[in-house]
Amino acid sequence: MYELNTxxxxxxxxxxxxxxxxxxxxxxxxVLMGVELILNAANINFVAFSRFGGMNLExxxxxxxxxxxxAAEAAVALAIVINIYNNFNSINVDEASALKE
Amino acid sequence: xxNIFIIYSLLILFLPLAAFVIQIFFGKKLPxxxxxxxxxxxxxxxxxxxxxxxxxxxxxNPDFRHEASFTxxxxxxxxxxxxFLVDNxxxxxxxxxxxxxTCTHIFSIKYLAGDIRYSRYFAYLGLFTFxxxxxxxxxxxxxxxxxxELVGVSSYLLIGHWFEKDSAADASKxxxxxxxxxxxxxxxxxxxxxxxxxxxTFTDIFNGVANGMIAGTALTFAGIGLFLGAMGKSxxxxxxxxxPDAMEGPTPVSALMHAATMVAAGVYLSVRIFPILTPDAxxxxxxxxxxxxxxxxxIAVTQNDIKKxxxxxxxxxxxxxxxxxxxxxxxxxxxxxxxxxMFKANLFYxxxxxxxxxxxxxxxxxxHETDPQDMRNMGGFKDRMPITYWSMxxxxxxxxxxxxxxxxxxxxxxxAGSLSFAxxxxxxxxxxxxxxxxxxxxxxxxxxxxxxxxxGKPEMPxxxxxxxxxxxxxxxxxxxxxxxxxxxxxxxxxxNPLSSHGWFTHLVVPIDxxxxxxxxxxxxxxxxxxxxGLAMYISIGVATLGxxxxxxxxxxxxxxxxxxxxxxGFMYDWSLNKYYFDENYDKYLYQPTLRLAKKIAWIDWxxxxxxxxxxxxxxxxxxxxVTGKFDYNIIDQIMVDGFGRIVDNLGGTLKxxxxxxxxxxxxxxTAGIIILMIIQSF
Numbered sequence: 001m002y003e004l005n006t007x008x009x010x011x012x013x014x015x016x017x018x019x020x021x022x023x024x025x026x027x028x029x030x031v032l033m034g035v036e037l038i039l040n041a042a043n044i045n046f047v048a049f050s051r052f053g054g055m056n057l058e059x060x061x062x063x064x065x066x067x068x069x070x071a072a073e074a075a076v077a078l079a080i081v082i083n084i085y086n087n088f089n090s091i092n093v094d095e096a097s098a099l100k101e
Numbered sequence: 102x103x104n105i106f107i108i109y110s111l112l113i114l115f116l117p118l119a120a121f122v123i124q125i126f127f128g129k130k131l132p133x134x135x136x137x138x139x140x141x142x143x144x145x146x147x148x149x150x151x152x153x154x155x156x157x158x159x160x161x162n163p164d165f166r167h168e169a170s171f172t173x174x175x176x177x178x179x180x181x182x183x184x185f186l187v188d189n190x191x192x193x194x195x196x197x198x199x200x201x202x203t204c205t206h207i208f209s210i211k212y213l214a215g216d217i218r219y220s221r222y223f224a225y226l227g228l229f230t231f232x233x234x235x236x237x238x239x240x241x242x243x244x245x246x247x248x249x250e251l252v253g254v255s256s257y258l259l260i261g262h263w264f265e266k267d268s269a270a271d272a273s274k275x276x277x278x279x280x281x282x283x284x285x286x287x288x289x290x291x292x293x294x295x296x297x298x299x300x301x302t303f304t305d306i307f308n309g310v311a312n313g314m315i316a317g318t319a320l321t322f323a324g325i326g327l328f329l330g331a332m333g334k335s336x337x338x339x340x341x342x343x344x345p346d347a348m349e350g351p352t353p354v355s356a357l358m359h360a361a362t363m364v365a366a367g368v369y370l371s372v373r374i375f376p377i378l379t380p381d382a383x384x385x386x387x388x389x390x391x392x393x394x395x396x397x398x399x400i401a402v403t404q405n406d407i408k409k410x411x412x413x414x415x416x417x418x419x420x421x422x423x424x425x426x427x428x429x430x431x432x433x434x435x436x437x438x439x440x441x442x443m444f445k446a447n448l449f450y451x452x453x454x455x456x457x458x459x460x461x462x463x464x465x466x467x468x469h470e471t472d473p474q475d476m477r478n479m480g481g482f483k484d485r486m487p488i489t490y491w492s493m494x495x496x497x498x499x500x501x502x503x504x505x506x507x508x509x510x511x512x513x514x515x516x517a518g519s520l521s522f523a524x525x526x527x528x529x530x531x532x533x534x535x536x537x538x539x540x541x542x543x544x545x546x547x548x549x550x551x552x553x554x555x556x557g558k559p560e561m562p563x564x565x566x567x568x569x570x571x572x573x574x575x576x577x578x579x580x581x582x583x584x585x586x587x588x589x590x591x592x593x594x595x596x597n598p599l600s601s602h603g604w605f606t607h608l609v610v611p612i613d614x615x616x617x618x619x620x621x622x623x624x625x626x627x628x629x630x631x632x633x634g635l636a637m638y639i640s641i642g643v644a645t646l647g648x649x650x651x652x653x654x655x656x657x658x659x660x661x662x663x664x665x666x667x668x669x670g671f672m673y674d675w676s677l678n679k680y681y682f683d684e685n686y687d688k689y690l691y692q693p694t695l696r697l698a699k700k701i702a703w704i705d706w707x708x709x710x711x712x713x714x715x716x717x718x719x720x721x722x723x724x725x726x727v728t729g730k731f732d733y734n735i736i737d738q739i740m741v742d743g744f745g746r747i748v749d750n751l752g753g754t755l756k757x758x759x760x761x762x763x764x765x766x767x768x769x770x771t772a773g774i775i776i777l778m779i780i781q782s783f
Contacts, residue, residue, distance in 0.1 A: 019771060023764050031764075097761030 007048035015041035028081040028091040032074065039070045106156070106187045107169045109149045113195060114234045116142045117202075121227035128220025139223040140206045143199070143230060150192075150199035157192045163610040165189050168240055170302070182302060186240030189608040190435060194237045194369060197442045198362050202230045204578035205357040208450055211574040212353055212457055222262055222351070229255035233362050237369065241301040242291045242327075245370070249287065249330065252366060253280045256358050260350040272346035279343040283333020290326025293319060294377075303373060310377045311615040317379075320616065324382035327374050328389075335367025335419045338393040342682055345412040352453030355408060360415050360449050361442035368422040368438050375431040376615045383619070384529070387427025391519070391535035394420030396680075398542035402549070403677040406474045407452045410550045414500065415445055417539055421515050424536060429625040430518030432611045436601065437511035440591060444496035444508060447582035451493035454571040454579065455482065455554060462567035471561070476550065481559035485568040488576045490555050492583025497551050499586035501544035502644045507588050509640075510601040512540060514629070517636035521628035525620075533636075537643050544647025552655035599637065 014037055021034025043063045050059025085091050120142035128135040157165055170184025206226060213222055232255055235248030254277075261273030295301060297319065298309030309315065315323065331337070336344035347359050358364070371386065378386065394417050401413035418441050425434035452474075459473035471478055483490045499508035519533045559565040570576065589596065592603035611622040620628075654660045666673050675681065758769075 019767075023767055023771065093763055096763075 004048055004052040007044055007052075011041045011044040011048070014038075014044065026092050026094050028084060028093050029078075031093060032077050032081070035077070036070060036074070039066055039073075042066060104167050104169065106153060106167045106192075107185055109153050110185050110187055110191075110195070110238050113146050113149050113153075113199065114231065114238060116146050117227040117230035117234065119227075121224050121231060124220050124224035124227060128224055131220070134220040134223075136206075136210055136219070136223050139227050140203075140210070142227065143203050143206050146230070146234075147199040147203045150196045153187075153192050154196045157189060157608070158604065161604075161607070163189070163608055165192075165608070168304075170240060173244075181243060182241065182300075183244045184240045184302070185238045186303065187238070190369075190372065191237055193435075193439060193605075193609070194365075195234065197365075197439060198230065198233050198237060201357055201361040201442060201446045202226070202233075204446065204450070204582060205353045208356070208453065208575050208578050209351070209353040211572045212453055213351060218262065222259075225255055225258045225262075226354075226357070229259065229358065229363070233366065236366050240303060242294070242303070242306070243301040246284075246287060246291060246330075249334070249366065249370075250284065252334070252363055253277060253284070256280075256347070256363055259354045259358065260347045262351055262354070263349070266349070268346075269349040272343075272349040276343040276347050279336075279340050280333045283329045283331070283340055286326045286329025287331075287333075288326075290323045290328075290330070293323035293326060297323075307376055307615050316616075320377065321379045321381045324374065324378040325385055328371060328378070328382065328386055331367035331370045331423070332389065333367070334370075335364050335423065336416050337367070337389050337420060337423055338396055339682075341393060341397060341416050342686065344416055345409055345679070348406075348408040348412050352408065352449060352456060355412070356446045356449030356453065359412065360445040364415060364419055365422075365438050365442060368419060368426070368434055371423060371426040372431050372435050372438075375426055376612060378426075378614070378619075379616050380618050383427050383429065385427070387424055387519070387522070387529070387532055390420045390423025390425070390427050391532045392420070393417065394424055394539040395535040395542070396420075398539040398546070400676050400679050402542060402546045403673060405477050406472070407455065407476050407479075407550060407554060408449075408474055410476075410546060411445070411448055411452055414448075414543060414547065417543060418445065418500070421512065421536065421539065424532065425515040425518055428515075428518045428522040428532060429614075429620065430514060430611070430629050432606075432609045433511065433514035433518055433629075435609060436591075436605055437508075437515055439605070440499065440507035440511045440586075443582050443585040444499040444506075447492060447496040447579060447586065448500070450575070450579050450582065451489050451496070454486065454489045454575050455479070457571055457575065458486065458568050459564070461569075462564045465567045466564065476553040478561050478564075479554045479559075480557045481555070481565060482568055483555040485565060486555075486570045488570055488579060492579040493555075494551065495583040495586040497547045501547050501648060502540055502640055503648075504641065505588055505598045507586050507591050509598075510588055510591060513633070513637055513640055514601050516540065516640050517629045517633045518625070520636045520639075521625070521632035524632060525628060537639055540640055541643035541647040544644045545651045548648050548651035549655050552651065556656055600633075 018034045018037030018039075018041060021037060022031050023034075025031050025034060043066050046059040046063045046066070048059075050056065050063075053059075081091055084093075084096050088095050117139075120139045123131075123138050124135050128138075131138065165188055167187040168184060170182045172180055173183040174181040206223070209222065209226070213219055216222060229252065232248045232251035236245055236252060239245035239248060257273045257277040260276050261270055264270045264273070291301070294306050294309075294315065297315035298306050300306065300309070310320065333340050336342075344359055344364065348355055350359075397413045397416035397420060401410050401417065404410045404413060418437070422434040422437050422441070425431060425437065456473050459479070463469070463471055463473055495506070499506035502509045502512045516533065516536050519536045523530045523533045571579075584590075588598050591605055592598075592601065595603050611626065613622045614620075650660075654662050654665070678684070760766075
């Protein structure tokens, strides 16, 4: 019963939740959490294809790279969020719309 | 370029040019206004010319000939070679130019001392010498033509040296324009030959003519065209009018250009092109020359201005040379060119010396009204100016054709040539008549000039005390050239005063004409040799007649000049007024031309300008107004501005998409991807 489709299904749900989170949350931290969900959905896909698609260990290694990258991304993104807070006195991403000016 | 003659020729050609450049740019800043630069350069030229002449004499070879050329213009199938030709004629001519030019330079130091344009005068002398040497050295017609024009320019500059005087400015213009008339013919002749032969060099042209590449009427016209150029420069009838007026220039210039070298250029050209002249062309040449010789002599008889007498005598002597070319004895023409250059330059220096001292004497008396050139104001100068008198007397003997003097030999050769021509062609009996007639008149008017100037009682006794011999810079050339009027220089190594046989006749040997139908050089020489004895007796006879008449009329006063003048009546008036040539040219040539020009100007202005040019302008202006409207209303307003407005609107609408909210953008991306996926799934 543990077939490739099952994993892909789970990963798709996770991805959709992530995208939904990124698009709808106003809190910057929550947006970042959505991004983490998207990345992990991709990880699941990598590992699943690695297991069922005959890709040996390459998929695992990619997954590890993604985890490391996610950590780095989180560090940079949180720094950005702190800067947004310093500038706008809020971490609400809707209010950081100075770019259109 | 390892040929020493070519190297010397190059130096002789370019040294005067260098002097010209230095003088024109730095002359005023140099000490003594730099006259030493010019005199130095020209003296080196003279030394080089003398050494070339000596080397030529040492070779003593009639076929002496060096040629060097380079490609001046190369355009594939069409190329022009320019170059030097150094043969006996060239070397002798170079020596003449260098000698007379050096004398002129030295003479001018004192004659023009204190002149306002002293350095410029010497610069122009250098330019002239350069151009003249260029003509002499050319081995082709095209570079000869270039230097020919340069000579025209420098003569224009020198005649107009005192351009503040209207008469000098007019004379320089007249000289230049009259020469242009001849030069057009020269150019047509060159082009006729070039189209037929395809080359400008003398050698190629002679070969081409010999091979019949151009013949008959075309060749006659080409020859007459070239001769027209010679007529302009050598002031032959009817283009003679410029030379007497050119006496407006400083007297040393007259000696250099209008007696010895520049006017000799025409004769030199005729001598060079003699082999390609057809019998018809030669006949034209002979009649023009002969007529000019007699015609100018009859004018010289009545002139009172000492320089005008010499000017017309120059025209007359040039006529002799041209006559000699026409009758085939062209080496005699060159011989007369050589001897004439010496004695005529000397006569001009002599007249310059007289005028100089008259001028000073008049200046002492504060007399600015009396004409220092008018012989009627002179007389009795003999004892006051002995050097001038004796050297001028030698040259006068030479020009009158008295035995023992150079002019006798050359004139005799020419007269023998024309006499022999008439013996072979009795219908042309007029040619020797012209020649001998001119010889008699020449002897008469030259001695008239000498007697009026130097003998008799002073016409202005109050002046005579102030008449002095000229300084040594002026006397030196006089003595030198006076000596050169004696026959011995031209007949060495022989000492027979009655025959021109000598180095000259040995070195300058006539060559056969390449035109079929012309007699060979040998037969011409043979004929001239037979006529020689008769010609000699007649020429001594006419010279004695002329001199005798002059002695009776002006020295002994046995015959009254007044009576003879009245007896001559209208002929005297005609001669005194130069046959009214200037007046008639003015009446029948210049004025009609001016009227025609005015008519054409009227057409040009009233019709062409007003209706065509201005009409064109109005049409253009109307058309541009229409296009302007179109441009503003359609292009600017609708197209250019329209585009602007569209872009502006579009931007205004589209900028609303840019909310600045990150999540909106993400939404667009996601929606876009979904739309793409939906499209792809079909």
